Amino acid sequence: MINRPKGTNDIYGEEIEYWQSFEKAARKVAGVFGFQEIRTPIFEMAELFIRSVGDETDIVQKEMYTFEDKAHRLLCLRPEGTAPVVRSFIENNMASDGLPKQVYYMGPMFRYERPQAGRQRQFHQFGAELIGSSSPLADAEMIWMSIFLLEELRLHRYTLQVNMLGCQNDREAYKAALKEHYRDKLDAICPDCRRRYETNALRLLDCKVEGCQTIKEGAPILTDFLCPECQNHKRQVSQILAQYNIDATWNPRLVRGLDYYTGIVFEVKYPFKETVFDLLGGGRYDQVIEQLGGSATPSVGFACGIERMVATMREEKAIEEPASLCQxxxxxxxxxxxxxxxxxxxxxxxxxxxxxxxxxxxxxxxxxxxxxxxxxxxxxxxxxxxxxxxxxxxxxxxxxxxxxxxxxxxxxxxxxxxxxx
RNA sequence: GUGGUUAUAGCUCAGCGGGUAGAGCGUCUGACUGUGGAUCAGAAUGUCGUGGGUUCAAAUCCCACUAGCCACCCCA
The missing domain is CATH 3.40.50.800 (Anticodon-binding domain)
Incomplete structure (x- = not known):
């Protein structure tokens, strides 16, 4: 008897009906916003993710399914969807079609980690990328689309958190101030935080260990380090969202796990049984295209976990009963x-x-x-x-x-x- | 990678002071010789997660491994 590999799932029967219901809604929303589907390979050169996602991230450090093919190329199963889309954008010279380029994708992603509620080794994402606009309108558009999707799926109990990470200068200044704040307290914080202090100071803000909380409370706030331009950008996004009647909570401590985010980032949380799911997340990644060898092109995107979406939809009873199998x-x-x-x-x-x-x-x-x-x-x-x-x-x-x-x-x-x- | 917890029929589970398996649901068949959903009856299906150990004897006790679930890390 051979079983499915750890962290994978067979999706069939009643379950597949719910998936198809999600996919239908996702395609509809994408279409309504003017996004076209793109299908990229399930494996890519490992280098693609190391350079875009960041070699300091957990994804690259310990979660990638890398392997060598017979010609000794170092490949990996894609752990996320943005880098492949960017690669394809550059490789196929899509900029010449005119900007913005708006594409969406849907399919399996792979991360080697311990499975638990809402987390598999092979999981599925629906995501969208808006490539080519630096306007606050583009940031707002992607947040709008995310919320539109949730509403289309009749998931109303979400909370949207948004943050402005600022431009590179702002972040460097902030990181320096943050490290300054922690410098004489290194003995008091948890080992993970000591590691973060060295490798990725921004993620000190993510720590949930109790002993670190008071130190975190007293830490400088990112908002105070934004340059006038970034402040203005943030204000505009906020105004546009208000115009769409989108209820956003600005959280200056929201940082995301992938290194490539710059400027606006956002996350949607949703209560699920005893816990809270991060249903969806996204943000601006203005440097990635240049990092991957294209010409500098500002972009925003988001992705949501389909497993979590479907689980939430079922929990909320937000889906109709599957249709009869024969009329x-x-x-x-x-x-x-x-x-x-x-x-x-x-x-x-x-x-x-x-x-x-x-x-x-x-x-x-x-x-x-x-x-x-x-x-x-x-x-x-x-x-x-x-x-x-x-x-x-x-x-x-x-x-x-x-x-x-x-x-x-x-x-x-x-x-x-x-x-x- | 760390910690907790679980593993018996397709599903949910009982059996665990050792003596080689059971219920409910589901499936199939019949009662009803040409009529579904209700009821009743019957049947099929298990290397008791895998491997080792203790024992005359292990689903039951011990160890290891594997897998599931949950939490941490991190993320969708």
Missing amino acids: VFVLSIGEEAKRESLKITDFLRKRGISVQHDLMGRNIRNQLKYADKQRALYTIIIGEDELDKGVYLVKEMDTGDQIEVESFWVENYILEKLAAL
Whole structure:
């Protein structure tokens, strides 16, 4: 017996219905905002992520599925979606199509880590990238789209957090001040924080260890280090969001795990059972395209975890019941009846009706049981009596009523009935 | 990578003072010889997660491994 690899999942049956419902909504929202789908490879050169996501990040340090191919190229399964899109943007010279370039993607991502609630090794993301605009309108557009998606999915209990990380100068100045604040307190903070102090000072703000909280409280605030330009940008984003009636909480301590974020970043949190999911996150990444060898092009994007979305949708009962698996079941008894049933099945299927017939050689009773289990709306019953009389029985499953219909008319009768629903 | 916890039928679980498996649900069949959803009856399906140890004897006790779940780290 071979089991699926750790941290992976089979998605089928009822579960897949919910996924498809999400995907449909996501595509709709993307379309409404003028985004076109892009499909990039599932594996890329490992270098792509090391250079964009950042070699200090956990993703690169310990979570990448890297492997060598037979020509000794160092490849990896993609851990996130933005870098491949940027790579493709540059490689295919999409800038020449005119800017902004607006694309969305949906598919599996891979990170080697311990699975738990809302976290798998193979997980799925829906994401969108708006490439080419530095305007606050572009930041607001992506936040708007995120919220639009949540609303479309009828998930209303979200909280949106936004932060302005500032430009490079602002961040350097802030980081210096932050380190200054922590310098004489290194003995008092947790080991993780001591490490962060050296490698990525901004993430000191992420620490949840109790002993570090008071020190964090007294730390300088990023907002105070923003240059006039960044302050202005932040103000404009805030105004535009207000105009869209989007309720955003500005959190100066919000920092994100990927190194490439600059300027505006945002996250959506959502209560899920005992915990809180980070449903979705995004932000501006103005330097990435240049870092990857393109010409400097400002960009914003976001991504959401589909597993978490689907779990939340189910928890909120925000999805309709999956549709019935067949609209019509054609029941037959005997060989001649079977031949007739195949004709009707074919006719109806060619008109887009979902039809099933007996493939198991079951008796009438068990065929009806099966039809019921498939949630059929109508069952057409064909037996010897019907063949003799030239009429078939049409049974409406939820009422149990059945009437005789002239055999030549039965398909049209069904079409009329279904059209009237 | 660290810590906690669990693993018995397709699913949910009982059996754990050792004596080679059971319930409910589901599936299939029948009662109803041509009528589903209700009821009743019957049937099928298990290397009791894997490997080792203790023992005359292990689902049960011990150890290791693997996997699930949960938390930390981090993230979607």
